[in-house]
């Protein structure tokens with residue numbers, strides 16, 4: 001445990017903006033937060049770090065009034081306070097930018113913001129305030145534009161400007177950069193530093209340790225629901241931060257050389273399909289092949305055709321022509337999801353709750369969702385002991401923190417559920433594995449484990465297609481990389497022949513269109 005006095009001297013005399021004392025929150029069978037102390041000073045950017053299930057989200061929900069603690073004290077600007085609801089939190093000056101945006105697609109930017117402001121001024125005045133605030137903070141926004149026209153980065157701006165108009169004194173950000181291009185991350189950090197300079201306190205949750213080192217003044221580390229230490233991130237390395245979080249060395253992800261040209265196992269041939277609904281993005285003649293023993297990454301901000309592509313690949317959407325998707329040499333574009341799985345397709349969707357797992361079912365039943373064909377059902381009868389064993393094996397191999405195969409999917413922390421879903425697909429030994437956001441919300445230790453398992457599959461000859469917004473991740477595990485922007489696929493590059501700056505530019509749609517495919 002390394003608890004030192006780390007309060008910046010200049011701020012020692014001012015009352016903390018927020019002080020939590022001995023906060024405890026218990027769920028059936030698990031202590032999510034135990035005797036947590038946390039102090040956030042005015043103008044401080046304070047990181048909350050911890051592996052999946054460490055208790056970070058529970059603590060933020062307590063501060064934002066979404067969850068009530070069982071015990072402990074909350075002091076707001078020196079005064080003992082009970083934060084009974086998010087409305088009460090907002091009245092105090094606490095605002096939160098959630099990982100998943102809560103915006104209405106059909107409404108304009110201004111209408112969305114008006115909904116969140118208790119005393120919204122008349123539309124013209126509000127539009128003027130939005131424009132002025134947005135410009136002032138270098139986050140340009142057009143108040144009248146409908147939200148469905150906005151990129152993910154612009155949507156996040158709406159959320160942030162909405163918080164800024166509430167003149168927050170404490171701003172909570174939960175993994176705010178997971179959907180942003182590297183350029184957009186820089187812009188966000190400039191805004192956050194300026195807010196801090198103006199005296200706003202920030203609580204920042206992220207699994208991206210380099211970002212925490214670049215941005216945050218102090219960090220509180222949680223492990224197993226308790227505070228395990230404090231530090232100044234700038235004085236730590238990403239490795240030492242990881243050690244504090246997981247109590248062990250961080251495994252290194254290494255992609256061994258792969259020069260062998262093997263047969264394509266997954267081919268997209270002029271894959272076109274219309275947009276999925278009025279706010280979707282049509283796909284335009286995508287060409288791509290993924291060979292046995294390689295990982296191909298598709299970078300890009302979601303909303304650029306990612307969900308249309310994923311549906312076309314999984315079989316949730318069938319295509320106009322069968323040969324638009326070919327697997328193991330056979331056209332599968334007109335086959336449904338079950339038929340494609342029976343031919344050796346594994347698939348991890350973007351949304352873990354609802355698509356990847358059924359929240360109200362336990363993990364054993366969730367195993368059956370996709371692995372029933374792996375010997376779990378005989379003559380129409382579910383082999384319950386086998387299903388439990390199968391689920392327990394996934395829990396063990398992927399170090400899923402939960403109360404065994406009986407745990408309901410919704411009781412798992414986000415990262416632990418992700419580990420379970422990825423584990424379930426890998427356990428089925430697919431020939432072709434398609435994974436969306438493999439380590440989204442997963443802590444560094446578990447992310448390294450998942451990446452290692454994906455690389456193992458590649459080394460055993462599986463063809464993997466990884467669709468992710470996390471460029472660092474794509475560069476660490478992919479042999480080749482392309483960008484999907486505006487429903488079009490960029491040229492495909494070997495990861496050693498490009499860099500995150502170029503791919504970041506391409507994510508904004510700025511890529512050459514004359515070639516769409518290079519051989520492996």
Ligand SMILES: Nc1ncnc2c1ncn2[C@@H]1O[C@H](COP(=O)(O)OP(=O)(O)OP(=O)(O)O)[C@@H](O)[C@H]1O
Pocket residue numbers: 027028030031032050051052053054055056057058059410411412413414415416441443
């Ligand atoms: N509503 C709930 N019911 C039961 N258990 C819960 C509930 N919410 C959280 N938990 C449990 O509390 C613990 C802490 O979860 P929490 O979501 O706070 O972790 P976290 O640090 O935010 O994890 P992650 O990084 O994966 O999001 C976990 O063991 C989780 O399973």
